[in-house]
Amino acid sequence: MSNSEDLIALDLTDDESAVLRAGLDAWGGPARATQEIAVAIGFRDQGDFLAEGDRIRIALETRQPLSPLDWARAVLATEIAFASQLVGSGEDWEVTTGFSDADTIRILRQIQRNLPRRVYVVVGSEFGTKPPGQRSS
Numbered sequence: 001m002s003n004s005e006d007l008i009a010l011d012l013t014d015d016e017s018a019v020l021r022a023g024l025d026a027w028g029g030p031a032r033a034t035q036e037i038a039v040a041i042g043f044r045d046q047g048d049f050l051a052e053g054d055r056i057r058i059a060l061e062t063r064q065p066l067s068p069l070d071w072a073r074a075v076l077a078t079e080i081a082f083a084s085q086l087v088g089s090g091e092d093w094e095v096t097t098g099f100s101d102a103d104t105i106r107i108l109r110q111i112q113r114n115l116p117r118r119v120y121v122v123v124g125s126e127f128g129t130k131p132p133g134q135r136s137s
Contacts, residue, residue, distance in 0.1 A: 007065035008116060015099075017060050019107045022097040023078025024057040030089045030096055031081045041080065042073040042127040053077065069126045071119045075111060082108070 012020070027033045028050060038049035056070050066074070081088040082104050094100055099107070 006067055008068060008071060008118060009063075009065035010071070010114060010116075012060070012063075012111070013107075015103075015107050016111050017063075019097070019099060019104060020074045020078050020111065021057045021060050022099065023081045024053045024060075024074060026081035026089045026093075026096065027053055027077065030092045031084075032087050034087065037080070037087055041077050042069060049077075068116075068119045068122045071115060072122050072127050075108075075115065075119075079108065 033046050033049050035045055038044075038046045041049065043049035043052055052070075052073070056066065056074050058064075059066055059070070060074065082093050082101075084090055089096055093104065097104075
């Protein structure tokens, strides 16, 4: 867990918060979180994805600040759940979330534009790369 000074409080709209929560919720439903997908999204494994995803979802619901890593996880998990037919909700997104594809894209773009640079810098360090002991030579 990050220090409180490392946490980022974003002033999300109700729809932005709802889309991110729906994206995290999808992984317990129509989306299929394999070990590899869980790790790619920044979690240790499937179990960590479901547990930490739930913690992040609750923080979003209660408007709590999140670490840069947690913001990155929430956004990527939502992007994949929304867009991917192979592992995400895909065509079922609108039925399971109530958000149309057009509204979801618009809302995701708003979220992406408002993410501070501190979220993007975790890519390749805390996120999106294998831990040092697991990297290939």
